[in-house]
Amino acid sequence: MHTIISQPASRADFKTVKRIDGYEAIKTDYPIYLTDESKLVSTDANHLFIPRDEAELVAVIQAMSAQSIPITIAGSRTGLVGGSVPACGAIVSLERFDRVESLFFDEDHQEWVLRAGAYVSLKSLEAMLKSKRFPDLEKTEDASVRRSYERFKADADTYLYPPDPTEMSASLGGSVVTNASGARTFRFGATRNWVRGLRVVLANGEFIDIPRGKYFASEEGTFEIVNTAGERRTLTIPDYRLPETKCAAGFFTAPGMDLIDLFIGSEGVLGIVTQVDVALIKSEPKISIVQFLEDDYQAVRLTASLRSDQRIKLDFLEFYSGNALNLLRRVQAEAPSTVNMPPIPDEARSALFFELNYDSQSNNDHLVLLQEIIRQHGADPALSWAAHEPRELERFKVFRHLLPETVNSIIAERKKSIPKLHKLGTDLAVPDDHLMDIWTHYQENCDALNLEWVAFGHIGNNHIHVNILPRSIEELNQGLELYQLFAQKAVEWGGAVSAEHGIGKIKQNFLALMFTPEQISQMQHVKAVFDPDYLLNPGDLFPCEVCA
Amino acid sequence: MKKIVVCVKQVPEVTDVQVDPTTGTLLREGVQSILNPFCEYALDHAARIKQADADIEVIAICMGPPQAEDALRRCLELGADRAILLTDRKFAGADTWATAYTLAEVIRQLIPDFTLILAGKQAIDGDTAQVGPEIAEILGLPQITYGTNVNLTADGRRVQVKREAEHGIEVLDAALPALVTITKGETQRRAPSLDAVIDAHRKNIEIITAGDLSLDEEKLGLKGSYTQVVKVFPPPTKKDSRVLKDLEPAEAAREIFSFLKENHFLENNRSGAK
Numbered sequence: 001m002h003t004i005i006s007q008p009a010s011r012a013d014f015k016t017v018k019r020i021d022g023y024e025a026i027k028t029d030y031p032i033y034l035t036d037e038s039k040l041v042s043t044d045a046n047h048l049f050i051p052r053d054e055a056e057l058v059a060v061i062q063a064m065s066a067q068s069i070p071i072t073i074a075g076s077r078t079g080l081v082g083g084s085v086p087a088c089g090a091i092v093s094l095e096r097f098d099r100v101e102s103l104f105f106d107e108d109h110q111e112w113v114l115r116a117g118a119y120v121s122l123k124s125l126e127a128m129l130k131s132k133r134f135p136d137l138e139k140t141e142d143a144s145v146r147r148s149y150e151r152f153k154a155d156a157d158t159y160l161y162p163p164d165p166t167e168m169s170a171s172l173g174g175s176v177v178t179n180a181s182g183a184r185t186f187r188f189g190a191t192r193n194w195v196r197g198l199r200v201v202l203a204n205g206e207f208i209d210i211p212r213g214k215y216f217a218s219e220e221g222t223f224e225i226v227n228t229a230g231e232r233r234t235l236t237i238p239d240y241r242l243p244e245t246k247c248a249a250g251f252f253t254a255p256g257m258d259l260i261d262l263f264i265g266s267e268g269v270l271g272i273v274t275q276v277d278v279a280l281i282k283s284e285p286k287i288s289i290v291q292f293l294e295d296d297y298q299a300v301r302l303t304a305s306l307r308s309d310q311r312i313k314l315d316f317l318e319f320y321s322g323n324a325l326n327l328l329r330r331v332q333a334e335a336p337s338t339v340n341m342p343p344i345p346d347e348a349r350s351a352l353f354f355e356l357n358y359d360s361q362s363n364n365d366h367l368v369l370l371q372e373i374i375r376q377h378g379a380d381p382a383l384s385w386a387a388h389e390p391r392e393l394e395r396f397k398v399f400r401h402l403l404p405e406t407v408n409s410i411i412a413e414r415k416k417s418i419p420k421l422h423k424l425g426t427d428l429a430v431p432d433d434h435l436m437d438i439w440t441h442y443q444e445n446c447d448a449l450n451l452e453w454v455a456f457g458h459i460g461n462n463h464i465h466v467n468i469l470p471r472s473i474e475e476l477n478q479g480l481e482l483y484q485l486f487a488q489k490a491v492e493w494g495g496a497v498s499a500e501h502g503i504g505k506i507k508q509n510f511l512a513l514m515f516t517p518e519q520i521s522q523m524q525h526v527k528a529v530f531d532p533d534y535l536l537n538p539g540d541l542f543p544c545e546v547c548a
Numbered sequence: 549m550k551k552i553v554v555c556v557k558q559v560p561e562v563t564d565v566q567v568d569p570t571t572g573t574l575l576r577e578g579v580q581s582i583l584n585p586f587c588e589y590a591l592d593h594a595a596r597i598k599q600a601d602a603d604i605e606v607i608a609i610c611m612g613p614p615q616a617e618d619a620l621r622r623c624l625e626l627g628a629d630r631a632i633l634l635t636d637r638k639f640a641g642a643d644t645w646a647t648a649y650t651l652a653e654v655i656r657q658l659i660p661d662f663t664l665i666l667a668g669k670q671a672i673d674g675d676t677a678q679v680g681p682e683i684a685e686i687l688g689l690p691q692i693t694y695g696t697n698v699n700l701t702a703d704g705r706r707v708q709v710k711r712e713a714e715h716g717i718e719v720l721d722a723a724l725p726a727l728v729t730i731t732k733g734e735t736q737r738r739a740p741s742l743d744a745v746i747d748a749h750r751k752n753i754e755i756i757t758a759g760d761l762s763l764d765e766e767k768l769g770l771k772g773s774y775t776q777v778v779k780v781f782p783p784p785t786k787k788d789s790r791v792l793k794d795l796e797p798a799e800a801a802r803e804i805f806s807f808l809k810e811n812h813f814l815e816n817n818r819s820g821a822k
Contacts, residue, residue, distance in 0.1 A: 029798055289742050342738050360618045367746050385739035389622065390580040391561055392739070
């Protein structure tokens with residue numbers, strides 16, 4: 001089916017919606033709504049709305065639309081590219097869309113699916129799944145939801161939602177519109193792979209429910225969008241080919257694509273995702289391993305072997321460069337309790353961090369195989385840390401996230417004396433056969449300029465975050481030039497300028513590296529079909545057309 | 549060869565445990581089991597002492613259901629040479645005294661030539677801190693509790709222990725054999741290597757049942773317990789608490805401020821701040 005008809009939503013009285021008016025009032029009493037983890041700060045937002053439900057949300061949209069006031073949607077504001085920082089107009093926070101609606105077993109696909117409001121956080125979702133206790137479902141008066149929930153609780157297995165972005169306070173809706181990924185993307189793919197349905201409120205105040213597998217692009221690459229007044233708009237999907245890497249730059253497109261995939265990763269510029277259906281998988285015991293290595297090149301070579309060996313199924317494959325380990329050693333020396341791990345071995349000059357299934361009752365032959373592969377690369381499996389108890393896995397996870405936090409705190413300290421300084425963190429991915437190329441490129445260029453830098457992240461997906469820590473404005477500018485150079489190389493090698501952070505307001509210059517003006521114009525055509533007046537998330541993905 | 553016995557317990561990961569307010573039973577869905585952290589510290593000290601003296605064997609002993617093998621497996625990963633699991637329905641329902649009796653008898657009968665017994669100061673599920681001292685009493689050993697560091701003297705005849713006391717740190721020593729219970733102190737939890745995990749899986753865990761030993765069955769399990777847990781319940785919530793609902797943040801903050809001020813909670817802080 002290529003045609004989708006939007007439905008009229010019930011509409012509440014606009015006057016009853018919780019609101020704060022005036023930039024100064026927002027800045028004084030609600031400043032957190034003016035910024036996000038990108039640290040970009042809005043200087044021009046005149047209204048803050050906190051609708052309690054979809055009816056109130058629609059009332060806000062229609063009222064703002066009538067006055068041509070653009071709106072920026074905010075979830076948990078954990079994004080790194082300023083997506084939820086309003087360029088102008090109004091902010092609409094979805095924080096009251098925080099209910100888990102149901103848990104049901106999809107008989108066709110033999111999987112459990114959770115339906116939840118856009119603001120439910122990944123962290124709370126993880127905790128509820130772990131304990132199998134969902135406060136909203138405990139209180140439900142819907143008999144069928146109750147039955148299904150009881151069936152879920154009676155299921156002997158426990159379940160998890162695979163996507164695991166580092167920032168687990170992210171909202172489910174936010175993670176969908178950014179197609180968030182994380183370490184486990186290596187095995188399970190990004191958020192897109194787990195979304196089974198979306199409810200989207202459009203800029204015209206109507207909504208569409210999009211289950212996965214119902215609406216597909218025609219052979220000509222089009223969808224028909226029809227509103228309740230019968231007006232038809234034809235949407236032509238872009239004809240560019242996306243890189244075969246992780247990619248969070250630009251709209252998704254593919255021949256015969258599912259409409260749901262257009263909204264996933266669209267950065268919220270096409271509609272407002274209010275409700276999400278996601279699939280769950282059985283939770284299995286895991287073992288995490290930090291393998292220390294002789295140097296970074298050994299890590300790159302070992303990565304290639306580990307991911308090409310089909311007998312080993314790693315959930316994630318992460319990287320710490322030698323200079324990243326040195327930074328952690330410094331933290332360990334100054335505040336051992338912050339690191340909460342044994343001393344990093346003196347011999348360690350690089351490290352890989354991976355996780356795979358673990359069965360306490362079996363021989364774990366796959367671990368023996370892993371041991372052999374590590375030895376074949378000249379590394380020593382005795383020079384490693386392993387964890388499989390739940391609390392140990394948690395300790396390792398905290399350690400894994402410690403490095404970006406350390407980088408952020410160093411930059412925050414430096415900003416006190418040089419306010420214009422900021423972190424430079426790359427988010428580039430390249431195809432498998434260019435991992436060694438891009439690593440060499442990173443290392444040679446950063447070292448040539450004698451910059452302070454560390455590298456870490458998703459090496460299994462050839463997606464290493466190079467973080468440059470500038471000590472002066474001159475170094476900041478050198479770093480910015482390097483970033484541009486790295487992005488050009490990544491594109492040259494068939495990669496993506498943003499693998500997971502998205503484009504938002506601060507990486508639009510990179511979009512032009514990856515896409516031609518014609519291709520960007522195709523994206524803008526898609527935007528115009530859903531949001532002809534460019535009122536949703538102005539300034540995200542494309543330059544702002546409506547702000548003064 | 550000197551033998552250090554480490555008594556360990558498998559416990560639920562208590563940060564996750566909730567009690568059903570109606571039935572008073574533990575809600576165990578999703579709650580996993582771990583090696584009791586204080587037992588792990590005890591094992592760490594044993595492994596450290598062994599590192600300096602190759603002529604030491606570290607033996608971990610655990611009483612529990614069959615799945616307590618996992619806790620022993622972790623002991624092997626962290627440096628134990630042998631692991632013994634005492635598992636039998638006859639041991640079920642044991643209080644601290646029956647547990648101590650069983651562990652003491654196992655040590656007396658299977659490892660009569662032990663040099664030192666280490667135990668965690670308490671298990672994080674029961675929090676009694678009784679089993680270690682009771683084993684020492686049953687075996688007639690000198691005991692030092694709340695140890696944070698343990699070393700054997702050069703002549704191998706005494707144990708020297710740093711222990712936490714209310715007024716500071718005490719350094720005590722005792723003639724061997726002796727029993728020491730261990731608390732966290734400055735121990736940084738270790739992490740076994742991949743090699744150690746694989747090697748631990750290759751080692752055998754010795755299973756001992758009641759029939760393998762000469763035991764007085766009247767002293768085992770529930771039958772041998774002087775105490776019984778009648779009911780478990782969460783601490784009652786304070787009735788006079790007040791939740792501020794449906795208020796604007798600024799309004800809620802004003803309410804809280806007024807409350808603190810009216811009840812004189814702010815006065816000390818203010819003088820302290822000067």
